[in-house]
Amino acid sequence: MNTASNAILNATTAVTCALPTKLTLWQKIAYGVGDFGGNLFWTTTNLYLLYYYTDVLKINPAIAGAIYMVSMLWDAITDPIMGVIASRTRSRWGRYRPYLFFAAIPTGFSYLLLFYPLTPGTASAVWFALLFHMLFRTSFTVLGIPYGSLMATLTTDSRERSELAAARMVFATVGALFVAALTLPLVAKAGGNDRQYGFLVVAAGYAIVGSGLFVVTAVFTRERVADPHEVLFKRRDAWRLLMRNYAFQRLALAIILFSIGSTIATKTLVYVFKYNYDAPDKVSAGLGMYILMVSVFTLVWMWAGKRFSKRQAWMVGASINIVAWAAIWLIAPSTTAGLIALLALAGIGAAAIPVTFWSMIPDTVEYSQLTTGIRAEGFWFGMVALSQKIALGVGVGLVGVSLDWASYVAEGVQSAATLKSMQLIMTMPPIALGILSVIVIAKYPINHQYHARLVDLIARRRATRLAREANATLK
Numbered sequence: 001m002n003t004a005s006n007a008i009l010n011a012t013t014a015v016t017c018a019l020p021t022k023l024t025l026w027q028k029i030a031y032g033v034g035d036f037g038g039n040l041f042w043t044t045t046n047l048y049l050l051y052y053y054t055d056v057l058k059i060n061p062a063i064a065g066a067i068y069m070v071s072m073l074w075d076a077i078t079d080p081i082m083g084v085i086a087s088r089t090r091s092r093w094g095r096y097r098p099y100l101f102f103a104a105i106p107t108g109f110s111y112l113l114l115f116y117p118l119t120p121g122t123a124s125a126v127w128f129a130l131l132f133h134m135l136f137r138t139s140f141t142v143l144g145i146p147y148g149s150l151m152a153t154l155t156t157d158s159r160e161r162s163e164l165a166a167a168r169m170v171f172a173t174v175g176a177l178f179v180a181a182l183t184l185p186l187v188a189k190a191g192g193n194d195r196q197y198g199f200l201v202v203a204a205g206y207a208i209v210g211s212g213l214f215v216v217t218a219v220f221t222r223e224r225v226a227d228p229h230e231v232l233f234k235r236r237d238a239w240r241l242l243m244r245n246y247a248f249q250r251l252a253l254a255i256i257l258f259s260i261g262s263t264i265a266t267k268t269l270v271y272v273f274k275y276n277y278d279a280p281d282k283v284s285a286g287l288g289m290y291i292l293m294v295s296v297f298t299l300v301w302m303w304a305g306k307r308f309s310k311r312q313a314w315m316v317g318a319s320i321n322i323v324a325w326a327a328i329w330l331i332a333p334s335t336t337a338g339l340i341a342l343l344a345l346a347g348i349g350a351a352a353i354p355v356t357f358w359s360m361i362p363d364t365v366e367y368s369q370l371t372t373g374i375r376a377e378g379f380w381f382g383m384v385a386l387s388q389k390i391a392l393g394v395g396v397g398l399v400g401v402s403l404d405w406a407s408y409v410a411e412g413v414q415s416a417a418t419l420k421s422m423q424l425i426m427t428m429p430p431i432a433l434g435i436l437s438v439i440v441i442a443k444y445p446i447n448h449q450y451h452a453r454l455v456d457l458i459a460r461r462r463a464t465r466l467a468r469e470a471n472a473t474l475k
Contacts (some may be wrong), residue, residue: 022155022157022160023154023155023160023163023164026220027154027220027221027222028163028164028167029167030216030217030219030220030221031150031151031154031164031167031168031217031221032164032167032168032169032170032171032172033171033213033216033217034100034147034168034171034213034214034216034217035147035168035169035171035172035175036171036172036174036175036210036213037175037209037210037211037212037213037214038144038147038172038175038210038214039171039172039173039175039176039179040175040178040179040206040207040209040210041107041108041111041136041140041206041207041210042140042176043175043176043179043180043291044111044179044183044203044206045111045114045136046263046266046267046392047179047180047183047266047267047270047287048183048184048270049068049114049133050064050065050068050267050396050399050400051270051271052115052199053067053068053129054403054410055410055411056120056195056196056199057118057120057121057125057129058120058121058125058410059121059125059126059129060404061400061403061404061408061410062400062401062403062404063126063400064400065396065397065398065399065400065401065403065404066397066400067126067129067130067133068133068393068396068397068400069393069394069396069397069400070130070134070393071130071133071134071136071137071393072137072389072390072392072393072394072396073389073390073393074134074137074138075137075138075140075141075385075389075393076385076386076389076390076393077386078137078138078141079141079145079382079383079385079386079389080238080379080382080383080385080386081382082141082142082145082146082378082382083145083149083376083378083379083380083381083382083383083385084235084238084376084378084379084382085378086099086145086146086149086377086378086381086382087149087376087377087378087379088378089378094153094222094223095146095149095153095223095377095378096146096147096149096150096153096223096377096378097146097150097218097221097223098146098218099142099143099145099146099147100143100146100147100150100214100215100217100218101215101218103139103142103143103146103214104143104210104211104212104214104215104218105211106139106142107136107139107140107142107143107210107211107214108207108208108210108211109139109207110132110135110136110138110139110140111136111139111140111203111206111207111210112200112203112204112207113132113135113136114132114133114136114203115196115199115200115202115203116128116132116200117196117197117200118196137389141385143214144385145378145381145382145385146378147214147217148358148361148381148384148385149377149378149380149381149382150217150221150223151164151165151168151358151361151362152361152362152365152377152380152381153223153224153377154221154222154223154224155224156366156455158359158363158448158451158452159306159448161359161362161363162302162305162306162310162355162359163302164359165302165354165355165356165357165358165359166298166299166302166355166359168358169294169295169298169302169351169354169355169358170295170298170299172354173291173292173294173295173298173351173354174295176291176294176295177288177291177292177295179206180284180287180288180290180291181284181285181287181288181291182284183202183284184283184284185284186198186201186202186205187199187201187202190202237372237374237376238379240372241368241372241374241376241379242383244368244371244372245364245367245368245371245380246367246445247360247363247364247367247444247445247446248361248364248367248368248380248383250440250441250443250444250445251357251360251361251364251384251441251444252383252384252387253440254314254437254440254441254444255353255357255384255387255388255391255437256387256388256390256391257391257433257434257436257437257440258318258353258391258433258434258437259387259388259391259392259395260391260394260395260398260429260433261395261429261430261431261432261433261434261437262350262353262395262430263391263392263395263396263399264395264398264399264402264425264426264429264430265325265346265426265427265429265430266287266290267395267396267399268399268402268403268422268425268426269283269286269287269343269426270283270287271403271408271422272422272423272426273286273336273339275414275418275419275422276419276422276423277335277336277339279336282336282340285336285340286336286339286340286343289340289343289344289347290343290344290346290347290350291347292344292347293343293344293345293346293347293348293350293351294347294350294351294354295351296351297347297348297351297352298351298354298355300351301313301317301351301352301355301356302355302359304316304352305352305355305356305359306448309447309448310356310359310360310444310446310447311356311441311442311444311446311447313352313355313356314352314353314356314357314437314438314441314444315438315441315442316349316352317348317349317350317351317352317353317356318349318352318353318434318437318438318441319349319434319438320345320346320348320349320352321346321348321349321350321353321430321434322349322430322431322434322435322438323345323349324342324343324345324346324348324349325346325427325430325431325434326427326431327342327345328342328343328346328426328427329423329424329427329428329431332423346430360444360446361380361381361384362377363446363451363454364380364446365377365380366451366454366455366458367445367446367451367454368380369454369458370454370457370458370461395429398429399425402421402425403422403425405421406418406421406422406425408422
């Protein structure tokens with residue numbers, strides 16, 4: 001076949017590559033199951049690691065919060081770097097799947113080190129906690145950024161991406177529910193009075209299962225959206241891409257705002273159950289109910305996002321979440337049953353955010369590609385992770401500082417003022433920052449019809465360019 005024929009064939013292929021790819025149910029499950037493993041790592045560190053630092057390792061709350069914040073800010077630095085590396089990767093297995101194969105086991109091992117037995121209340125415990133936390137965050141970045149980026153290479157159909165995001169969120173919330181409901185009981189069963197040993201045993205189990213599930217995702221998925229003639233992303237392109245992707249700017253700001261509020265609320269919840277309600281045994285029930293509602297209503301919000309728009313689903317869900325936290329503050333339930341009921345309402349609303357968020361991110365890839373000519377999934381998912389880590393690091397840091405400001409005493413009797421302050425710390429941030437996230441996301445520009453036009457324009461431009469190359473060759 002001559003060069004001109006090859007060029008014409010490439011033009012036809014370019015259009016075909018951009019067409020939406022229908023995925024089977026098994027392919028969606030294979031992708032989603034990875035986030036069950038991811039949440040064995042993520043949810044444990046998100047819900048219990050600060051508590052482990054303050055109440056098991058006896059680290060001062062402000063210092064414990066600083067460890068968490070420094071590690072997350074380091075994570076925020078490495079995320080976009082990993083995104084650039086992944087976007088530039090080329091292999092016969094694809095761009096992103098090789099990282100799932102090779103980073104899964106090191107991530108599980110570094111996660112286990114988070115709970116390596118240290119001497120409580122010592123300076124060495126502080127420094128080793130920081131070292132192990134930064135090591136884990138680095139390893140998880142190498143695994144997590146390619147996993148997230150993989151979604152954008154499986155299909156270009158915006159509605160199919162909603163279903164992929166829903167599959168991911170269902171498995172993620174089931175994993176999170178498992179962790180929230182069973183971690184502390186399993187720690188008690190495995191370690192008895194030795195909570196360090198109990199956490200270590202549970203972490204070992206989570207590490208084995210979590211790493212294995214990422215390998216399952218790598219084995220049973222395939223990267224389908226590819227153009228052999230695409231412009232290769234370079235580091236110097238990063239700033240231009242960021243400045244020209246208005247859709248991503250809105251999405252990143254909205255998730256930072258919502259996530260800071262949510263992080264502060266869920267981190268403080270552990271302390272509120274233990275001290276405000278004198279019911280540490282109800283922590284798992286409260287967190288479990290919240291996450292259960294997120295899991296149950298994920299499919300509802302997926303449907304709403306497909307039927308109307310992802311932006312509208314976000315706004316309605318966030319509003320429900322805001323109302324629930326406001327009710328917790330204003331009503332101040334006198335029983336744990338009342339608090340858990342309102343947490344269920346908060347979870348119903350919160351379910352809208354991850355399923356819409358993760359299906360919006362791949363759409364911003366095409367938004368950027370149309371204006372710059374560069375397709376860089378890894379870079380955008382790296383920037384998303386940076387946004388999340390900033391939010392989590394700032395949120396946890398604020399919890400640590402706030403507890404110290406409230407005169408919190410680990411494992412001690414809290415004053416009436418401290419108890420009231422903890423209730424305030426738990427409720428005000430998700431209310432105020434949730435409202436701001438709704439205002440920001442209201443201007444998000446992409447809906448299903450708009451995205452379909454983006455994909456079509458990208459395909460036509462690519463085909464036109466390759467056709468011109470074919471004509472030039474013929475001449």
